Amino acid sequence: MDTEITDVTNDIVLMRVVGTKANHGNVTCISLDDGLVFIDTGKDARATSKFRSKMEARFKKKPIFVLLTHTHWDHIFGMEVFSDVPIISSDAGVEAIRKELDGELSKEGRQKVIKQIRESLKEEGRTPSEAHKQFFDDLTNVTITVPSIGVKGEIEFGSEGRRYKYWSIGGHSDCSSVVFCEKEKVLITGDNLVAEHAANSPCMLAGFKPEAIEILESFEQMDVDTFIPGHGPVVGPEYVVKSTEWFSKMFSFLSDLKSKGVPSEKAVSDPALPEFFENATPRDYEHILEFWYNAV
Ligand SMILES: [Zn+2]
Known part of the structure; x- marks a missing residue:
């Protein structure tokens, strides 16, 4: 597993796990005057732990808190790396994790998920890949805790002249939040914006909700030069415009076909x-379209 580090500005650094x-x-x-703030904890605690050490050495500062853009597994599995500082999410995020710890994220729940994945692979005549095995290990050993602070509305942090705002925005999930870096004109979007969709599991794109288009439109209105998406490399405003236009067009096209009574299997292969809108087409593209056809 490889990681890629990008200096978004002198004080904002992105770490991505790539090639999987x-x-x-x-x-x-x-990097703030009084310490480091991390946004999300990733899915792989080893990669996140290395990133933390690297940032501590580079800025000669310690973490002061962590903000979660949302509480989906691929953003919280590195939580244990920050067990010494407060972890902050939206209040909906606190509720979501609390609930999941009694269900899918409980010890039994996690074993059930592993069993389900194993069974569905078997049905498809596949054997678990190295990535699957790694995920099963991580799922068995991960330590998830309820965030220490749940934010209702918004919070501000930073210093005079370098203000940052964190607020709940919804869309991708009820607990989705964003971080706006006013001076640097950077927006950390969580999964309401994703770049290089083909590199991700198709289920993520399939989960894109038509309501999220409004959120993308609101991103366009903001004074932002650089967007750090939930997955993929940093992108500029032109990517957000392209992405919004495409999703709007696709959803209205599908809804049109649906209202004309075109069945889903025909709609998804309509010429x-x-x-x-990106160079590489996502995996299982027709399935994704089928999901959307059902959602519109
Ligand atoms: Zn995600």
Whole structure:
């Protein structure tokens, strides 16, 4: 597993896990006057731990808190790396983790998930890949805790002249939040924006909700030069515009076909469907379209 470190600005650094088909959420570090703030904890505690050490050595500062853009697994599995500092999410995020710790994230729940994945692989005549095995190990050993602080509305942090704002925005998940770095004109979007979709598991794109288009439109209105997406490399405003236009076009196209009574299997292979907006087409593209057809 490889990681890629990007200096977004002198004080904002992004770490990505690359070269794997498994979903790994981005982890960002902001160096403030009084310490480091990490945004999300990624899916792989080893990669996140290395990133933390690297940032501590580089900035000669310690973490002061962690902000979660949302509480999906690929963004919280590195949580244990920050057991010494407060972890902050939206209040909906606190509720979501609390609930999951009694269900899918409980010890039994996690074993059940492993069993389900093993069974579905078997049904497809596949054997677990190295990435699957790693995930099963991680799922068995991961330590998830309820965030120490749940934010209702918004919070601000930083210093005079370098203000940062964290607020709950919804869309991708009820607990989704964003971080705006006003001076640097950087927005850390969580999974309401993703770049290089083909590198991710198709289920992520399939989960894109038509309501999230409004959120993308609101990103366009902001004074932002650089977007750090939930997955994929940093992108500029033009990517957000392209992405918004494409999702709007695709969803209205599908909804049109649906209202005309075109069945899903025909709709997903309609030759007039808007072509995917990135160079590489996501895996299981037709399945993704089927999901969307059902959602519109
Ligand atoms: Zn994600």
